[in-house]
Amino acid sequence: MTDRNPRNRAPQRRPDRVRRVAYQVIRQVTAEGGYANLALNKALREARLGGRDAAFCTELVHGTLRWQGTYDAFLARSVSRALEDLDPELLDLLRLGSHQLLNMRVDSYAAVSEMVTLTRSELGQKRTGLVNAVLRKISQRTLDQWIAAVAPPLDEDRLGHLAIANAHPRWVIEAFDRALEGSGLEELLVADNEPPRVTLVARPGLADVDELVAAGATPARWSPYGAVLDAGGDPGRIAAVAGGRAGVQDEGSQLVAIALASAKVDGDDTNWLDLCAGPGGKSALLASLMQDGQLTAVEPLKHRAELVRQNLRAAPGNHKVLVGDGTKPTWPAGSFDRVLADVPCSGLGALRRRPEARWRRTPEDVEELRPLQEALLDSAVTSVRPGGVVAYVTCTPHPDETRAVVDAVLARRDDAVLEDARPLFPGVPDLGEGPDVQLWPHLHGTDAMYLALIRRS
Structure with a gap:
């Protein structure tokens, strides 16, 4: 039988594999109550992502989840309906796109195009128009410009401004401010948004720091038993860690x-x-x-x-x-x-x-x-x-x-x-x-x- 509508049969572009893995991990965390580190490690293994792909996927997941509340404040200004009326799976896609546009070195055209393709694959063609329109609005401002447009002025509501600018719920910032007694709050919030390094411990009598250093780590600053994997990597490849003589420990x-x-x-x-x-x-x-x-x-x-x-x-x-x-x-x-x-x-x-x-x-x-x-x-x-x-x-x-x-x-x-x-x-x-x-x-x-x-x- 002859295809009567050949132009409707053009092959659809496949979504980027790394972004798709990242989106699925984010859904596990937000919809199923999963833990990002566990879900991500499992997904990276199953998808056989390593090197730069694994690093890119990690930043997509951790960054999107870390800045979620701030992105929601921006999206609320960019969507014609209340965010709670959006399907959760659609909102997660918009957050993932916002992170690429505002906090990663991803070309805006490429970021929007990739997210539209991912939307078509995961949620269907009907959602692509909204994703395209909203992410184009997000791309019209930088992160700092969005913060200036959405956050309350710093001199009028300091904690409210910091909540948007540094991606922390206000109640958490209030608790930190109490604990710090008014000194160093902004520095803490910035540090909280920095990805942590992998820190190891050489268990005394079983391993020593020199062994970890020989495996690519550097001595920790304060702990006499600590070492840091500056370049990241899999600590399980280190013999002392694999054998239980050392471990991963902040x-x-x-x-x-x-x-x-x-x-x-x-x-x-x-x-x-x-x-x-x-x-x-x-x-x-x-x-x-x-x-x-x-x-x-x-x-x-x-x-x-x-x-x-x-x-x-x-x-x-x-x-x-x-x-x-x-x-x-x-x-x-x-x-x-x-x-x-x-x-x-x-x-x-x-x-x-x-x-x-x-x-x-x-x-x-x-x-x-x-x-x-x-x-x-x-x-x-x-x-x-x-x-x-x-x-x-x-x-x-x-x-x-x-x-x-x-x-x-x-x-x-x-x-x-x-x-x-x-x-x-x-x-x-x-x-x-x-x-x-x-x-x-x-x-x-x-x-x-x-x-x-x-x-x-």
Whole structure:
């Protein structure tokens, strides 16, 4: 049979493979609640993307998710209907296109053309006209011009302006401003938007920094066991990491574990507890730092407890991993010489690594976590013996999850005191007035880890 409409049968242009992978990862994160790092790593492996393609895909995913709220403010000025009336899959396409136009060195014509092709492939021909029109509007201004057009004036609403200009929800900026006491907020927000470097830890007695340096890393600034992969790459290719003698761990996480292990205790020092251990990075470092004795690692979820076991597989000694609730100890009070309480938190200190978290978390999350944080710290203090120490640790600088929790627990007890933790961070500058320690991305190049050192009296 003769084709009566041959002009309608022209082959359609295929979408760019890298952009398609990036879009599908973004959909997993926004629609299914996935985690960007896990979804992206899996997608890169399955699509066999490496080198420049992998780097481009990573920036498409992380950048789009990181700047999501800011792009939504721009798109609201460029779409004739409310954003909540757009189909979520269409909105994600517009965000992905906006990132290429405003924050990447992609030619505007190429970016719009590629996104129209991707729209046709993923959502059908009917959506292409809207995508083309909206992205052309976005392309008519630079990022700075869009910020000037949309954000409130800096001198009238400083925090509102910074929220748009630096892609953070206002409530997060308000919490950071409280924690910083008005100094360094803009520098922190800029640092939060910088992709973090891959940081490794050489677990003492199992590997050393020289081995990691020989594999292409450079020594970290503060941790004597840390090294940084400046050029990125797959840390799993390093023999020490593959064998569990080293691991991937932010330098801030290393520093708080080292601080706990360095604190002075009187008497025996052979029984340590990691009360909230999963996935086990700090457990592995603590176990390696022990001279003798046993580390007990507690984790309520079975699959995360298995991750702890994997992280401890190379550590010397007979360490225990328990599946259980840290707020309901199965051991006698005063059983341990040192206790790490790295409690569940909002994770606002690791926004560099988790680009989706800033838009996923809410003020209600902080409020809901507070009772658990207090219960875990109270359990930690009860679990340590007189003369022993507890490190209360969070990966958030939010004041309601840090000092407020410590103050609330210690106010109810007369058998514990807060000690100055700053001497346990030798050589690390800008540690504030103490006695607790707050690390910062813009000051220390680490996640915003918090530590309070508490001694059982």
